[in-house]
Amino acid sequence: MGVKIVQRHGKTLREKLYLPAIFGGMKTTLRHFTANLSDTPQIKTFSYPEEQPQDITERYRGVHRLTKREDGSVRCVACFMCATACPAECIFIEAQEREDGVDEKMPRRFDIDLLECVFCGACVEACPCDAIRMDSGIFSFIGKKREDFIQTKEQLLAREAKENR
Amino acid sequence: MSGLAIGIVVLNVVLALLFSLGAAPILVWIERRVAGLIQDRLGPNRCHIAGVRLGGLVQSLADMLKLFFKEDFRANAIREKFLFSFAPVIVFVSAFLSFMVMPFADDIYVGSERFIMQGLPIDLGVLWFLALAGLSVYGIMIGGWASRNKYALLGAMRSGAQVISYEAAMGLSLISVLLCYPSVQLGDIVRAQGELLGGVLPAWGIFLQPLAALIFIVTAFAEANRTPFDLAEGESEIVGGFHTEYGAMRFGLFFVGEYVAMSASSALIVTLFFGGFQLPYLDTQTLHVKMPLILGALVFLVPLGSFSFIRWMRKHNRWRVQNDPRSRESAWLTKVIVGLNVVFLLGAGYGLIVGLSSFSTQFVTALLQVATFAFKLLAMNFVFVWVRWTLPRFRYDQLQMLGWKVLMPLALVNIVVTASVIVLKGA
Numbered sequence: 001m002g003v004k005i006v007q008r009h010g011k012t013l014r015e016k017l018y019l020p021a022i023f024g025g026m027k028t029t030l031r032h033f034t035a036n037l038s039d040t041p042q043i044k045t046f047s048y049p050e051e052q053p054q055d056i057t058e059r060y061r062g063v064h065r066l067t068k069r070e071d072g073s074v075r076c077v078a079c080f081m082c083a084t085a086c087p088a089e090c091i092f093i094e095a096q097e098r099e100d101g102v103d104e105k106m107p108r109r110f111d112i113d114l115l116e117c118v119f120c121g122a123c124v125e126a127c128p129c130d131a132i133r134m135d136s137g138i139f140s141f142i143g144k145k146r147e148d149f150i151q152t153k154e155q156l157l158a159r160e161a162k163e164n165r
Numbered sequence: 166m167s168g169l170a171i172g173i174v175v176l177n178v179v180l181a182l183l184f185s186l187g188a189a190p191i192l193v194w195i196e197r198r199v200a201g202l203i204q205d206r207l208g209p210n211r212c213h214i215a216g217v218r219l220g221g222l223v224q225s226l227a228d229m230l231k232l233f234f235k236e237d238f239r240a241n242a243i244r245e246k247f248l249f250s251f252a253p254v255i256v257f258v259s260a261f262l263s264f265m266v267m268p269f270a271d272d273i274y275v276g277s278e279r280f281i282m283q284g285l286p287i288d289l290g291v292l293w294f295l296a297l298a299g300l301s302v303y304g305i306m307i308g309g310w311a312s313r314n315k316y317a318l319l320g321a322m323r324s325g326a327q328v329i330s331y332e333a334a335m336g337l338s339l340i341s342v343l344l345c346y347p348s349v350q351l352g353d354i355v356r357a358q359g360e361l362l363g364g365v366l367p368a369w370g371i372f373l374q375p376l377a378a379l380i381f382i383v384t385a386f387a388e389a390n391r392t393p394f395d396l397a398e399g400e401s402e403i404v405g406g407f408h409t410e411y412g413a414m415r416f417g418l419f420f421v422g423e424y425v426a427m428s429a430s431s432a433l434i435v436t437l438f439f440g441g442f443q444l445p446y447l448d449t450q451t452l453h454v455k456m457p458l459i460l461g462a463l464v465f466l467v468p469l470g471s472f473s474f475i476r477w478m479r480k481h482n483r484w485r486v487q488n489d490p491r492s493r494e495s496a497w498l499t500k501v502i503v504g505l506n507v508v509f510l511l512g513a514g515y516g517l518i519v520g521l522s523s524f525s526t527q528f529v530t531a532l533l534q535v536a537t538f539a540f541k542l543l544a545m546n547f548v549f550v551w552v553r554w555t556l557p558r559f560r561y562d563q564l565q566m567l568g569w570k571v572l573m574p575l576a577l578v579n580i581v582v583t584a585s586v587i588v589l590k591g592a
Binding site for chain 2: 026032033037045050
């Protein structure tokens with residue numbers, strides 16, 4: 001077994017004086033300050049509402065959407081897998097029989113409470129039919145009332161996937 | 166009293182208010198913007214009145230308004246309601262009053278009448294500052310105790326112990342400075358700093374007493390409760406420290422008081438160690454004699470400075486959205502700066518052509534000195550902010566160790582050495 005000797009700091013006079021280290025630190029911060037003051041546009045900060053982020057990838061978990069079949073009807077079969085997988089218990093599904101023969105079941109209601117949702121993506125993982133996705137790219141959802149945040153089936157169906165730039 | 170005399174007194178009071186009370190919002194702005202720039206971000210820059218942002222200065226106004234109109238909340242457990250409300254007042258008033266003895270310019274003579282250019286025309290100088298700066302800790306102690314909150318009490322106790330240990334070193338370091346100068350009145354001290362040291366260096370306190378300057382600056386940080394000595398409000402350990410239970414304008418007074426105290430400390434540091442209102446190599450007498458020459462130089466320098474500032478502003482002050490009122494700010498500010506320059510050039514040209522009377526020479530000299538003082542004060546305040554965003558907070562035992570075992574012996578040694586040198590030189 002080799003022994004590694006860690007050198008202790010703070011015993012020399014230079015280190016005990018503190019001042020050289022303090023002035024060194026102040027030099028560093030002043031360098032940042034003057035560099036940023038003389039050329040502000042190089043700062044990476046962007047003015048958010050006017051400038052939107054450009055780095056939302058395809059895999060980004062935004063607000064949910066419900067996908068559709070080729071004929072435009074809802075793909076969801078109301079199997080409750082997503083509601084079961086949801087750790088925040090924010091998905092409320094009411095099932096009904098599907099009459100048009102495409103499938104056996106479909107949701108009558110499909111509500112997601114975005115105030116409860118933790119955007120973990122467990123519902124997307126759980127879905128056997130690829131009926132729910134989080135690829136809308138919406139990262140900021142605004143409402144004025146609590147009710148605005150409960151997304152209904154119609155709202156979820158109307159949402160489209162984010163176009164890839 | 167003539168109208169002129171009243172004018173001078175009013176000017177003094179207004180300047181004192183401007184430098185202490187008016188400094189608070191500006192300092193808050195400087196603190197936030199400098200912090201931002203040091204940390205490679207922008208800081209507050211969006212708030213505006215009809216498109217005018219002044220680099221984010223309007224944000225301080227908005228913050229002040231918010232503090233004023235917030236609900237004045239007080240917990241039911243607080244029994245000493247009067248003391249609880251009175252504590253921020255002590256902090257604020259003592260910080261505010263300690264500024265009143267800082268000389269902004271050399272004395273002005275109207276006939277045989279002498280006017281001291283400071284907020285209150287008294288000769289107490291350093292003693293007044295020390296008395297009032299020590300008082301502010303009462304506010305913190307009373308506030309922390311009256312809060313009936315363990316964190317607040319802990320913060321207050323820390324603050325009390327800190328001030329006791331640093332006041333000693335501060336007072337001792339001041340003694341060696343006062344040994345070098347003929348009086349405790351700050352105007353006399355600054356006048357003494359107008360001379361030259363061996364014909365080369367200006368006789369500023371920092372060159373005469375470098376060790377005392379260092380000790381005083383360190384203790385001034387502790388006195389103003391600024392990082393790295395802001396243990397009274399160590400939010401990582403004791404929530405908010407002494408102001409945990411405070412909100413709205415009660416907290417606002419603590420907050421403003423901190424900045425006014427910082428400004429007062431900077432003013433004293435500038436006055437004692439950086440030549441106060443003295444321009445280096447140009448004492449009041451020289452300024453009086455060479456006024457036309459200096460005005461002539463300023464006629465060129467001020468427009469040049471304004472021009473480079475406008476260029477800098479046009480490069481940086483951009484707003485990306487076209488129809489936003491904020492995108493027109495640069496053009497508007499350019500007009501204001503050009504207008505101010507025209508006014509200045511007209512005034513200076515008039516003074517140069519017609520010639521200055523003895524009083525107007527004194528007045529222009531005083532204006533120059535006030536500008537010098539303001540610039541130095543701002544620079545020292547910048548140092549306070551700069552240090553805050555560079556150094557981490559001290560651990561409590563390290564703080565006490567530094568105060569009692571390092572700064573105090575150093576200050577004592579400094580007194581002995583200074584006194585010996587003075588006695589030897591006198592003998």
